[in-house]
Structures are given as structure tokens and as C-alpha cells.
Amino acid sequence: MCTSIFIATKDNKHLLARTMDFSYPLGASPLYIPRNHTWSSDSDHKSWQNSLGFLGTGEQLEDNYFVSDGVNEAGISVAELYLPGEVVYQKEIDPAKLNFRPHEFIMWILGNVHSLDELKKQLETINLVNQPVPELGFITPLHWIITDANGRSVVIEPTETTLHFKENPVNVMTNTPTLEWHIQNLRNYLNVQPMQFAPVEFGDYEAQAFSQGTGTSGLPGGYTPPERFVRAAFFKEKIDEAANEDEGVMNALNILETVSIPKGIVVKQTGEEDYSQFISIMCNESQTLYYKDYASNGITKVSMTEELLNQTDVKIFSVDRTPVYKKAN
Template sequence: MAKDGTVVAGRNMDWAFDMKWTLMVMPKGSQVLLSAPAKMGLPAENLSSKHAFIGVTPAILKGGNAFLEGQNSAGLGMSGNFLPGFTQYQSVTPQDKNYVSIVNLGAFTLGMFSTVKELKQELPKYKVWFDPSEVSGIPTAPWLHFVFTDRSGESIIVEFVKGEMVIYDNIANTLTNAPTYDWHLNNARNYLALSGTAPKPLTIKGKSINELGSEGAGMIGMPGDYTTPGRFIRASYLLQMAGQVKTGQEANQLIGHVLNNVDVPLGTSISTEGKATVSDNTQWVTIKDLTNNKLKIANYLNRTNYIQMDLNKLFASNKQMSWLIDGLPYSDGDLTNRLMQ
């Protein structure tokens, strides 16, 4: 949050597979599906969204749009991150009345809620479930946790652990992937000696010993790896040390600088999946101005060349629109009008 009140949130999508990531505008009144696992035979409900929103979904998913990133016309932003090994969704019982699939959680939260306060009150009333038989086309199950931020600056983390919904206040202003958020906060205590201030010279036997170089000497010990704990420490500490900027424009730039510090280039995070060798990489980046309803987005091949969108104009069109992120016309400037043609 800048001193002028502007709230900006950003995220990198670091992934190894081609998900056919698609940016979609959903107008106010779009259908939001609330359902239980089909085998339970419980009634489904189609809500009409209270808010327009824009989000990113993997087009390779069969049978629906699972929004993992987005923001709505009320200034609520959402990002879903990977939490394998720790996520256990809730179990729906025949007695339950309120439920939503993890696949539809993004559309539900962005379409129906205005603020983090409202979300904290209402979301625990719903069971969030996952049934692998009802999801196909994606390379891994959607083991996810979420960060929600609104234009007041309030932010929470939502996780599903041991079959229960867990909500944390986002005191670090950061979320990466596994482990769980409380683990990351505990791990951050190992780095309390990090400082944005260079250490003073040390005098030994009358001789002054200075640090090697004056840039960032107080940051020695900051992890530089691409693990999720390492990136959590870099992002959270950089945000804290940078302090509060004055304007929304400066906030946009600061978020961009922090995201650059956790950007993953191809070839630097290689793993073997079956017979295939894959590399995680920062497939796309978003910067969300939640106060002014602005969005900037860039893909891997255009990492420093963001497309900017005026969401007020897109939402006012009252049209559903979609574009492959890798197919957007990347160039300098605001392409809102061009995208609406």
C-alpha cells in the first residue's frame, strides 16, 4: 500500500507445463456454480455474479474455468499457489447445504465477494471439496492455497489442511508454494539478522576492515535459490526493507522489482516427470492495481514488456472476453481499446 492509499498486488506463475493459460473477462451476472460431488446427489445452485472480474484459467482443463488468479470490479484480488503434500480438502456430508468445488472457488470468490472482511465471514460457511473423477486434462491435481487482498490493504491466506479450512492474516504480504503459510512464517525467523544497511567497518589491531563492496552487504545470507522457502524469504524481506512508497505508480514499480527477484528462467529449475525432463519457469506475471482497477500482464517471452488494461472499460462493456496469454499483442502502452475490438 502506497502512502496515497493505492493497493497493488502482483504474482509470478512458475510452472513447468503448457497449460494454455487464458485471460478471461467475466461480466457482472456471469454464472457461478456451487455444487457437491456428483456421486452425492446433492442439489447444485447457479448464482449470478455480483461483480465483474478478470482472471487467468488453464484452458487444458476439461469442463470448466478454474481461475487461479484475478481481480474483480470491487477491488478484491486473488492468487492461487501450489500446495502439494499438505492440502486435504473438506468432506461434504449429506447434511451440508453450502459447498463449492475447488475448481469453482476462484469464480465464486471473485464473483460474489467485495472485501477480505466479507470473505473471512462468509467463506468458512462453505465446504470446499475436490474429486479427481470430476477433473481431467491437467497434469496434476489442484492442491492449492490462496491469497486474497482488497483495496483496503487487508489480506488473508486460505488453506485446506487435514480436511479443515484454515485462514491466516497475511502479515508477511507474501505467499509462495508449499509448505503451509505458518511454516514459512516460522522459517522467516531464521533471517532476522538480514538488513538493508551495510555493516560498519571492523577495526582489528588498528586496521579498518571494510566490506567487499558497499551494495547490499547487510543482505548476506539471503537465500538465492528457487525453492519456495527461498523465494518466500526474498520476497517478504525485500518488501519490508523497501518500506512504504509514496504513490501508486511507485507501488507498481516496487512490486515489479520484487517479482523480478523471484523470476525463474528456463533451465534453472529442471526436474524429471516420468520419461520427460521439464523446467519450471515464470510463465506469466501480473500486477494488479486494486484501487484503480488496472491490470498489467506479461508472459515469459515478454517479461519486461507488460500489457496494461483499464478494467473499468473492460467491465463496462458487459461482455465475456478471452485471450491466450501467450497470444496477446505484447507492445508498450495501454491496449484496452484494441483488446475490446
């Protein structure tokens, strides 16, 4: 599960935000992967050296780092989400291509891609191999939303041998089905609006609303991917536009709160609880990452400073996972 949105502010800042909905305890934190960071793909054990530094959300798993989202110094931000039942990975490595296990693809994008056009040109050279995350023991069925500082948003979905590069006119992504299905499904919600419905006459009786909010009565309320997609698309489209980055962060949090999953509400047949472990927000212009943990109302902020860019080692930032209160007396 997971929901992502891409929003703009009046002063032309662009922010990619996402919930991380998962049952397996991730223990993720904000981290910085430096320029020239060397890592090895578990698919063919080839060594890679990133050319770009980036901020992300993730954790160290043995010798490598597992990253779920991030923003690089070129202003490219990415979030990976689940697409179960739809993905098609390749059974074997291809010596003529760049081979990655699915969860490694985001590391390559953030560490090496300067623009969406560059990414599109290189997609045909990518081979995603049907192999699990070694430390987790399962294959992650992923798709990716990638955005830039020009306000462009695309989705990559591996549903055939060739990776599909899709322009995303709605700037929202959730999970299965594929992006095209979700976009077409929005046609079922043309009646949803912020404006209150007018009274309606039934004979001599004029029925008036009990209270405000009748225009939103058609919004779906569950946590399936289609329902979350519709809610996120509606709130993103109708919320008052943020003036600047700070307001944009608050807008993103307020939108994603409408799709965030509390513990105990979505339970698998195995008894495991899917819940929104964290929300992360990336600004493409300032190259800043904002992290909000499930356990706290506080926000951890990390920016791409010159000092950070000159660092040669991976840096993991600590997160205070306790509630934050401002005492008034």
C-alpha cells in the first residue's frame, strides 16, 4: 500500500510527498547518500558508483542501503510504491543491459539521473530481475513516481518486458491497478465538489442539508488503492494553493492525512497490520526532505547543504519518535 502526491506552490516550489503503508517494521530514517557512493547490485554483483548525492528515506540492510524515496542534487525526486499482481520482472540477467533487483532501481535513479528526458532515453537499457530483497526474503512488486523542478511528473510501471514511461496528468499514485485505470476511474466522481448542494424540493417540502459538506458526500471512505487515489486527487486539486514551501509541506501533510492508515484499521488475513509508518515530503527546488513518523507529530527536516554535498560517507539522521507538545503554561 502507500499513497503519493505531487503539488506546487505559488512561488513555484514542487513537492513530492508519500505515505509509507507497510506491515513489516521498516525502521526507516532520513539519510544522505554521497556523491561517488559505491554499491553493488545483488542481481549480477556489478559495482556501481553514483555521480549525484541525494537525500532519502531508508535504512542500511547489511552492506547496502534500502531506499524508498528521495530527492537528488539535480532536483529529481522519486518514490517507490507497491503494484502487486501487475508487475512483470525478468527471470534472467541480460549482459547487454543494466541489471537491478526491483528495490535497487531507485538507488540508481537518484544517484545518476539528472532529468526525466535522460531517464526516458535510458529506460530501454534497464533490466529488472525477478529476485527478492536478500534481507527480507521476498520480491517487492514496485512502480515509481518521478518528478522534477519543472513541475513534470511521470510514472514507471514494469508491466511488460519494456518498462512503461507514463506522463502523470493527475500527479497522484497509489497501488494496483495501473495508473491508466485510476485516471479513468475519476470519471465516476464528477459529482464530488467543495460547494454545498442547494436545497431540493419534494412536493411542498424543501429538503435542506443537515450541515455543511454535502458536496463531498460522494467521496469514497475506505483504504483500497482506488479509494485512496480518488481522495488524494480530490483534496490535492481543491485545497487552497500554498504560498511557499512551508505551506506546501503543511498542505501535503493535510492531504495525506485523509489517506493515512492508523494501526488496527487494515489487517491482513495473516493478522499483520498495514499502517502508515511514516510520511516523507521532498522539495525539488530546495532539495529538502521532511520526515514525519507514525509515533510523533514532529517533523524532521534535512536539507542538501554544501557541507552535506562535500561529505564522503553515508549519513543517517536520527529521528525523535515521541510526541511533540508546546506548553502553553
